[in-house]
Amino acid sequence: MSRYETRLEDYRRRERPSYRVFEGLQELVRSVGQLHNNWLYVNVDQWDQDPVYTPIYYWDEHWLEECAEEGTAVTNEQDEYIPKWVPDRQVQTWFELATFESIVGVLKAAGQPVTLQMVIMAVKYYDKRDAYLDYEEVKAVTDLWSVLTKVRNHLT
Template identity: 85%
Template sequence: MSRYETRLKDYLRRERPSYRIFEGLQELVRSVGQLHNNRLYVNVAQWDQDPVHIPIYYLDEHWLEECAEDGTVATNEQDEHIPVWISDRQVQTWFELATFESIVEVLKDTGQPVTLQMVIMAVKYYEKHDTYLDYEEVKAVIDLWSVLTKVRNHLTE
C-alpha cells in the first residue's frame, strides 16, 4: 500500500463529530487517531494548574460556522467563536488535534510504555518551545526529577 493510500485510509476511518468533550487528558490520549483534525479548546489557566482533570473541548470548525449563522456562538477574549454553552468557562484554542497527536506519537515511537506524566511534560514543553520532546528526553527528565525528590526528602529528614 502506498503512503498516499495509507493516509487516505486513515483519513476515511476517523470520526467526524461536531463536538466532543473530553473529561480529562487521559480520555483525550485514548482518542488519538480516532478523530479528524480540528481545534482543541481548554481553559489555559486551569490546564496549567491541573492538566489531568481539566475538560478539553474538541470543536469542529464547520460546525462552529453553522452555529455562528444560527446565533448560538459567543466570542471569547481571543475573539474566537465558541459555543454559547461553554462561554462562561474561559476556553480558548489550545492545539490543533493533529499537533497534540504528534506530541503523543513522538513519545510512542520507541514502543515503550508512555505515562500520562510523560504526555503532560511533552505537551508543556511543546507549548513553551514549539518543538517535540522524544521518549528518551522525557524519561531523562522524569528520572532526574525522581532523584532530586529523593535527595530533597533525604535532606529534610
C-alpha cells in the same frame, strides 16, 4: 500499500463528530487516532494549573460557524467562537488535534510505555518551544525529578 493510500485510509476511518468534550487529558490521549483533525480548545490557565483534569473541547470548525449563524455561539476574549453552553468563557484554541497526536506519537515511537506525566511534559515543552521532546529526553527528566524528590524527602 502506498503512503498516500495509508493516509487516505486513516482519514476515512476517523470519526467526524461536531463536538466532543474530554473530561481530562487521559481521555484525550485515549482518543488519539480516532478523530478527524480540528482544533482543541481549553482554558490555558486552568490547564497549566491542573493538566490532568482540565476539560478539553474538540469542535468542528464548520459546526462552530453554524452555531454562530444560529446564535448559539458567543465569542471569547480572543474573538473566537465558542458554544454558548460552555460555562467557561476563558476557553480558547490550544492545539490542532494533529499537532497533539504528533506530540504523543513522538513519545510512543520509542515503543516504551508512555505515562500521562510524560505527555504533559512533552505538551508543555511543545507549547513553549514549538519543538518535540522524544521519549529518551522526557524519560531523563522524569527520572531526574524522581531522584530529586527522593533526596528532598530523605532530607526532610
